[in-house]
Every structure is written in C-alpha cells, then in structure tokens.
Amino acid sequence: MFLSSTHLFLNGLVFALVKDGVLRLTDYEGTVLSLDLEGRVLVYAKGNTTYRRTMQNHYLEIKYIDGRRKVRVLGSESGLKIGEGAFEFARTCINGIKDEQIGKVLERIARRGPGFLQEDADKFVKVYGGEVPIVPPDQYFPVYLQATVGCYWNRCTFCNLYRGKKYSVKDFDEFKEHLSQVKKFFGEGISARRGVFLGDANSIIINQDLLRKDLELVHDELRLPVYSFVDSITTQKVKTYEDLLEISRLGVRRIYLGLETGSVRVLELLDKPIDLDGTRDLIINAKKTGISVGIITLAGAGGKEYYKEHVEKTAEFISGLPLDRNDIIYISPLYIYQGLPYSGISQKVGMLTGAEQEQQYLQLKSLTNEKFRSLHGYALDAPVVIYDLIESIY
Numbered sequence: 295m296f297l298s299s300t301h302l303f304l305n306g307l308v309f310a311l312v313k314d315g316v317l318r319l320t321d322y323e324g325t326v327l328s329l330d331l332e333g334r335v336l337v338y339a340k341g342n343t344t345y346r347r348t349m350q351n352h353y354l355e356i357k358y359i360d361g362r363r364k365v366r367v368l369g370s371e372s373g374l375k376i377g378e379g380a381f382e383f384a385r386t387c388i389n390g391i392k393d394e395q396i397g398k399v400l401e402r403i404a405r406r407g408p409g410f411l412q413e414d415a416d417k418f419v420k421v422y423g424g425e426v427p428i429v430p431p432d433q434y435f436p437v438y439l440q441a442t443v444g445c446y447w448n449r450c451t452f453c454n455l456y457r458g459k460k461y462s463v464k465d466f467d468e469f470k471e472h473l474s475q476v477k478k479f480f481g482e483g484i485s486a487r488r489g490v491f492l493g494d495a496n497s498i499i500i501n502q503d504l505l506r507k508d509l510e511l512v513h514d515e516l517r518l519p520v521y522s523f524v525d526s527i528t529t530q531k532v533k534t535y536e537d538l539l540e541i542s543r544l545g546v547r548r549i550y551l552g553l554e555t556g557s558v559r560v561l562e563l564l565d566k567p568i569d570l571d572g573t574r575d576l577i578i579n580a581k582k583t584g585i586s587v588g589i590i591t592l593a594g595a596g597g598k599e600y601y602k603e604h605v606e607k608t609a610e611f612i613s614g615l616p617l618d619r620n621d622i623i624y625i626s627p628l629y630i631y632q633g634l635p636y637s638g639i640s641q642k643v644g645m646l647t648g649a650e651q652e653q654q655y656l657q658l659k660s661l662t663n664e665k666f667r668s669l670h671g672y673a674l675d676a677p678v679v680i681y682d683l684i685e686s687i688y
C-alpha cells in the first residue's frame with residue numbers, strides 16, 4: 295500500500311522521503327541517498343560528486359570539473375567504500391524514525407551493508423546468466439527482461455556488446471520463468487522501477503505471436519511501460535505497421551535504433567547493412583502508432599576520411615524524420631576496441647582524437663537542428679544529447 299504513496303519525515307536535520315518505491319534521504323549539507331525498498335543503493339550524491347550504482351555493483355562517479363561532466367567507473371575497492379559510506383549515512387538518517395507503515399523497510403535498510411550489495415550483484419548475474427551490458431541513458435532504473443539473449447546480427451565491426459553471447463530466443467515458458475525469477479530477485483525493490491527494458495539487442499524482431507504473449511505477460515505482471523533496442527537491419531523487414539500498432543497497444547513506448555550514421559559508405563565500414571529508406575519507414579510507422587524513437591549515432595565513425603560525409607549524411611537523414619519532443623537523438627562517442635575489425639579499419643581511415651570527436655558531436659548536433667528547422671519550418675523538439683556507453687551500464 296505504502297509503495298505508491300508519499301511519506302515525508304523530519305528527523306532532526308534530515309529529510310526522509312518515501313515516494314514511488316524510493317527512499318530518499320537528504321541532510322542539511324545536501325548529501326542525498328536514494329535506495330530501493332530492499333536497500334539497494336541507487337544514487338548517492340555528496341558534495342560535487344554523484345555515484346550511481348549499477349546492478350552489478352559497480353559505481354559510476356559523475357563530477358563536474360570546470361563545467362565539464364567527467365564520468366568514470368570506480369574500481370571495486372573504491373566502490374566498497376562508497377557502499378560503506380552510503381549505508382553509514384542511511385543509518386544516521388533513519389535512526390529514530392518510527393512509522394507503522396514503513397518501519398519494516400527502515401529496519402531492513404538499517405541492517406544492510408556493502409556485503410548485501412555484493413551478494414545482490416552475484417544473484418543478479420545468476421538470474422540473467424551473465425552480465426547485462428547496457429541500456430540507453432534515459433533508462434537508468436528499468437526492470438530488464440530478456441525475451442532474447444544477445445544480438446541477432448552480432449557482426450558490426452565496432453561493437454563488442456554481445457560478442458561472446460550466442461543469440462537465442464526464449465520460448466514463452468522460458469520467458470515466463472525468467473520474469474518470475476526477475477520479480478523474485480527485485481523483491482520490494484521492484485516498486486522503484488519505472489519501466490521494463492526488453493533485451494537484449496533486438497527483441498522486437500521475434501515472431502509476433504510470441505512477442506504478443508510476452509508483452510501481455512509483462513503487462514499483467516508489472517504494468518509498466520516497455521522500451522527496447524531494435525536493430526534497423528532486420529526490424530523493418532519483419533514487422534508491419536499492424537505489428538507495431540499491436541505492440542504499441544501492448545505497452546511499448548519507445549524503441550532505440552542504432553543508426554550510427556546516415557552515410558552508406560560509413561555503414562559499409564561498420565558492416566551494418568542498414569537500408570536507410572527502410573529505416574525511415576520503420577521510424578515513420580512507429581511514430582504513427584504512438585511509439586517514440588531513440589536514434590543512436592556515433593561520433594567518430596568513419597574517422598578522418600569520412601568526417602564530413604558522416605556529419606552531413608547523418609544530419610540529413612535525421613532531419614528528414616518526423617521527430618517530436620517524445621523522441622531523442624543520441625550521439626555516442628565511438629570506442630575502438632583492440633581485436634575488433636574496426637580497430638584495423640580505423641588505422642586506415644584515421645582515428646579521431648577525443649577533441650575531434652567532441653567537435654564532431656557539436657557539428658552533428660548543430661547541423662541536425664539547422665537542417666530540421668529549414669526543412670520543417672520549426673525547431674527540432676527532440677533533444678540531441680551525448681550517449682556515453684560508460685554511463686549506460688545497467
């Protein structure tokens with residue numbers, strides 16, 4: 295009952311607020327700690343630094359230095375200290391609060407410590423049969439559900455997200471069991487989750503009958519909006535407008551497409567055989583059904599040789615789409631991994647420096663906005679923002 299209601303306590307100089315399944319503690323110095331109702335640390339902010347815990351118990355440290363956002367993943371020893379600090383702060387804050395409705399939750403949190411967080415991360419890996427790599431940056435706290443595992447295509451020359459994973463589709467019984475395990479894992483903490491992310495890389499392409507059953511189950515069990523990556527290689531070939539309309543009615547709110555670039559020649563370097571016309575149709579159809587889109591592009595793709603072409607063709611493609619304020623355009627700095635085919639390609643086309651990538655991000659952003667305005671006669675409402683893979687770890 296209390297999970298959806300708001301409780302505010304004043305405990306000395308501390309504010310304790312329970313809202314939408316999150317316990318938020320704030321002291322007079324501005325330290326803020328958010329925990330789910332099982333006691334998982336979500337966000338801990340102290341001074342000018344914010345720490346976000348991933349489900350695998352890593353901490354992202356986010357700071358602003360000279361007005362610039364700096365993000366890094368902390369090592370396990372530093373992470374342990376953050377966990378200790380967070381629980382010490384929690385105990386100080388909640389000590390003395392008596393409340394019939396949330397007393398049990400506070401008692402539970404008072405007993406927690408970094409050991410609990412590590413055990414929780416170990417359980418997480420067991421439930422998912424391995425790590426869950428990423429979700430888009432606006433999806434920090436979803437319930438991650440795997441209708442599929444891995445990536446159907448899994449060949450893009452730059453991508454290492456699912457390399458070691460064999461692609462498979464869960465049948466309905468497997469998915470049902472998986473959902474039940476995930477619910478059990480989250481416990482009361484599930485009330486802090488704002489949506490369902492249907493993983494891994496391209497679940498929407500599965501057989502429509504199976505997808506319908508999966509989504510109906512998700513709706514019955516969780517009643518949360520659904521989000522998913524789709525690959526724009528296959529999806530437009532296997533999903534009709536009617537299919538998209540059906541999944542929109544079943545709760546799919548946004549799909550995220552890895553477009554990477556609007557240049558056919560750069561797509562060839564990436565070994566990503568996207569049909570741009572088909573991708574445009576997919577986006578138009580999705581928008582017509584009420585599904586919004588997240589379009590992911592790469593800053594640095596095509597290196598120095600294709601710098602100009604990549605910026606122009608990408609801005610041209612995106613600006614031609616019927617985007618609105620519900621959509622989002624991500625520009626993700628390209629990470630080049632040794633041992634992947636793109637590493638060799640980048641030697642040939644000339645790798646961009648960090649500063650050049652940043653410059654390309656700014657150019658992509660301004661040219662997309664400029665072209666959109668000149669084509670449509672009004673400003674692009676969809677935000678164009680950075681998507682750093684580091685910040686997207688689930």
Ligand code: SF4
Pocket residue numbers: 445446447448449450453454455456495525552566
């Ligand atoms: S970029 Fe997307 S489609 Fe390509 S291999 Fe990675 S997950 Fe699969």
